[in-house]
Amino acid sequence: MTTVVSFIKQPLVIALLLIVALLALGESLSPGFASADQILRLLIVASLLGIVAAGQNVVILGGREGIDLSVGGVVSLSAIIAGNVMNGADGGILPAILACLAAGAFFGLLNGLGVTLLRIPPLVMTLGMLGVLQGLLVVIRNGIPSGRAAPGLSAFVTQPLALGIPGIIWLWIAIGLFMAFMLNRTVFGHRIYAIGSNEHAAYMAGVPVRRMRIGPFMISGMFAAIAGLCLLGYSGSSFANVGEQYMLSSIIAVVFGGTSLAGGKGGYTGTMAGALLLVILQGILTTVNIDESGRQMVFGATLLLLMLFYGRGRAMRA
Amino acid sequence: MTPTTIETRPIRPGGLKLWLERYPFLPALIIVVALLALNGAFSPNSLSYRSLTGLLSTYMALIMLAIAQTYVVSAGDIDLSAGATLSLVNVVIVVLMEKWGGGASAVIGAMLAGILLGLACGVINGIVVAALRLQAIVATFATSIFFTGLALYVMPVAGTPAPALFWRSYGGRLLGLPFVFYVLAVLALLLFVLSRTRLVTQLLAVGDDQQAAYQTGLPVVLVRIKGYALCGLFSALAAFCLTGDTASGDPLVGSKMTLYSVAAVVLGGSALAGGWTTVVGSLLGALTIGLVNSLVFFMGTPSEWQNFVQGLAILLVLMAGVLAGRRARA
Numbered sequence: 001m002t003t004v005v006s007f008i009k010q011p012l013v014i015a016l017l018l019i020v021a022l023l024a025l026g027e028s029l030s031p032g033f034a035s036a037d038q039i040l041r042l043l044i045v046a047s048l049l050g051i052v053a054a055g056q057n058v059v060i061l062g063g064r065e066g067i068d069l070s071v072g073g074v075v076s077l078s079a080i081i082a083g084n085v086m087n088g089a090d091g092g093i094l095p096a097i098l099a100c101l102a103a104g105a106f107f108g109l110l111n112g113l114g115v116t117l118l119r120i121p122p123l124v125m126t127l128g129m130l131g132v133l134q135g136l137l138v139v140i141r142n143g144i145p146s147g148r149a150a151p152g153l154s155a156f157v158t159q160p161l162a163l164g165i166p167g168i169i170w171l172w173i174a175i176g177l178f179m180a181f182m183l184n185r186t187v188f189g190h191r192i193y194a195i196g197s198n199e200h201a202a203y204m205a206g207v208p209v210r211r212m213r214i215g216p217f218m219i220s221g222m223f224a225a226i227a228g229l230c231l232l233g234y235s236g237s238s239f240a241n242v243g244e245q246y247m248l249s250s251i252i253a254v255v256f257g258g259t260s261l262a263g264g265k266g267g268y269t270g271t272m273a274g275a276l277l278l279v280i281l282q283g284i285l286t287t288v289n290i291d292e293s294g295r296q297m298v299f300g301a302t303l304l305l306l307m308l309f310y311g312r313g314r315a316m317r318a
Numbered sequence: 319m320t321p322t323t324i325e326t327r328p329i330r331p332g333g334l335k336l337w338l339e340r341y342p343f344l345p346a347l348i349i350v351v352a353l354l355a356l357n358g359a360f361s362p363n364s365l366s367y368r369s370l371t372g373l374l375s376t377y378m379a380l381i382m383l384a385i386a387q388t389y390v391v392s393a394g395d396i397d398l399s400a401g402a403t404l405s406l407v408n409v410v411i412v413v414l415m416e417k418w419g420g421g422a423s424a425v426i427g428a429m430l431a432g433i434l435l436g437l438a439c440g441v442i443n444g445i446v447v448a449a450l451r452l453q454a455i456v457a458t459f460a461t462s463i464f465f466t467g468l469a470l471y472v473m474p475v476a477g478t479p480a481p482a483l484f485w486r487s488y489g490g491r492l493l494g495l496p497f498v499f500y501v502l503a504v505l506a507l508l509l510f511v512l513s514r515t516r517l518v519t520q521l522l523a524v525g526d527d528q529q530a531a532y533q534t535g536l537p538v539v540l541v542r543i544k545g546y547a548l549c550g551l552f553s554a555l556a557a558f559c560l561t562g563d564t565a566s567g568d569p570l571v572g573s574k575m576t577l578y579s580v581a582a583v584v585l586g587g588s589a590l591a592g593g594w595t596t597v598v599g600s601l602l603g604a605l606t607i608g609l610v611n612s613l614v615f616f617m618g619t620p621s622e623w624q625n626f627v628q629g630l631a632i633l634l635v636l637m638a639g640v641l642a643g644r645r646a647r648a
Contacts (some may be wrong), residue, residue, distance in 0.1 A: 108576070119644070120636070121555070121591070124580075124590060125583060131632055132629040132630050135623075135626030135627065135628060135629035138622055138626065139622050139625075139626050141622075246396075251459075261455065292470055292473070293470035296466050299467070299472070300461060300467060301464055304464075316529070
């Protein structure tokens with residue numbers, strides 16, 4: 001009996017159970033919600049969030065209040081860069097990917113340097129960087145048109161690629177496998193967990209703590225850049241602040257996946273389920289016929305309710 | 319064995335360090351003075367009595383919100399719903415004042431209701447974070463969505479005007495002095511009284527070391543809830559200032575202000591980790607943001623570059639604030 005309870009209390013299991021429950025609820029509220037087509041569409045939206053959350057997850061796992069508030073800015077910036085580099089031509093896809101990754105890595109590097117060299121708390125550093133990125137968006141937007149997605153990119157995101165499943169979902173699965181490999185099977189991954197659970201012990205054990213703090217921020221920037229690129233493919237053209245919504249929802253996806261904001265505990269598989277859970281919840285709220293105010297209230301209250309299922313802090317003990 | 323010589327000179331902190339310890343907001347004050355000087359150099363008119371009063375009445379809402387944030391940061395928490403609370407109080411008092419006729423009694427009644435509402439929002443946050451033990455960043459983000467929903471329910475679209483009595487008083491003069499000066503004076507008095515209370519000390523104790531505070535017998539959960547209540551109260555005061563400045567209700571007005579309030583707290587020299595905060599610093603931090611914005615304008619920055627330069631300048635001052643604050647604490 002206890003094994004059953006402990007199995008059910010695992011974050012990944014909670015998230016999966018909630019996903020099934022929400023799909024059933026959605027189907028009963030509006031028939032067709034859980035049809036194969038709809039689920040594919042939800043998966044596409046979830047994959048965009050999930051890719052941003054992958055980087056966020058690495059930063060949070062690294063501990064010491066690790067958090068990246070600048071991801072939303074990088075997503076928007078990357079969507080604009082990609083739109084302008086490819087400008088509707090398939091030949092521009094590869095240069096666009098390289099440009100976006102470079103931009104994401106660059107801003108991640110700046111975040112990492114601020115956090116390590118100057119020892120600025122991640123929340124403050126990435127918050128300041130978000131302001132810079134938002135300003136940069138205004139500069140770019142006034143100088144050049146927003147650009148269009150190449151047909152190849154749009155097809156990759158929205159059309160079936162293999163087995164009737166769009167390319168972006170395959171990409172998300174690949175990222176999931178990559179993350180599982182990186183976090184569980186590489187020295188880099190083990191070091192992230194080590195630093196996240198006890199930085200001092202990790203340092204004493206010879207982990208290059210400083211260098212290890214920069215890596216996660218660069219990874220986060222690059223994943224956000226990939227998501228921005230895919231978002232451009234999803235929407236066709238980039239518009240103002242497309243990425244803003246990903247800032248806090250990526251953190252919530254990580255939390256719903258069972259990763260502790262204190263770092264050192266959790267993984268990406270749960271985060272994938274967390275992202276899907278969040279997207280399904282939003283999907284249900286848009287199908288239900290209530291006005292915006294009611295939708296927001298239900299969304300906020302449900303988020304709080306769901307958080308109660310996950311790792312709550314420990315009660316104070318003497 | 320060689321005899322060990324004992325150093326007789328007492329180890330005393332250096333002069334600068336002592337000053338920083340006593341007045342942790344000094345770096346923020348220096349930055350504000352420097353920004354004022356720069357503003358004056360680029361446009362002497364910006365230092366006139368009139369424009370400074372204008373700056374103060376525009377940024378008084380952010381000042382209040384930064385102070386609100388400071389109290390939760392003291393206890394090591396954070397409130398990402400402060401801006402949403404501000405929006406909610408803003409629309410509720412505008413609607414109530416209109417409903418009750420827009421006279422003096424309606425204004426006072428609505429403000430009392432606004433204060434109660436702000437306190438209620440704060441207590442909800444406190445219960446969710448401290449009693450239910452959810453993580454502050456994500457939990458207060460969730461409540462901010464809820465509060466925004468409530469604000470949209472009260473006023474679906476922005477634009478309902480506040481009664482003339484309210485904004486004329488706020489933007490006007492009383493006994494020959496601009497009204498904001500009285501707001502500032504009352505705020506200073508309020509902060510002084512609060513700094514003498516046990517609650518502020520308890521908040522700092524909890525923020526410094528929660529476990530230690532618990533073991534000395536502090537009711538940690540209750541103290542944190544009170545911290546959030548104080549944050550809600552000042553968010554309501556921020557809403558009054560904002561309503562006086564914009565003269566209308568807007569259900570989404572505060573959403574952009576939350577992160578600025580966090581930035582202002584850091585700019586002022588407080589530690590986000592808690593246990594070391596300065597409300598005067600937060601006040602100066604909010605002014606810094608206002609002065610950076612006006613400086614970028616007066617420098618003649620091309621309009622499309624203004625946001626970028628502002629963002630960059632604020633990032634640089636944030637770094638300076640963190641570094642200076644650390645020197646003071648080390």
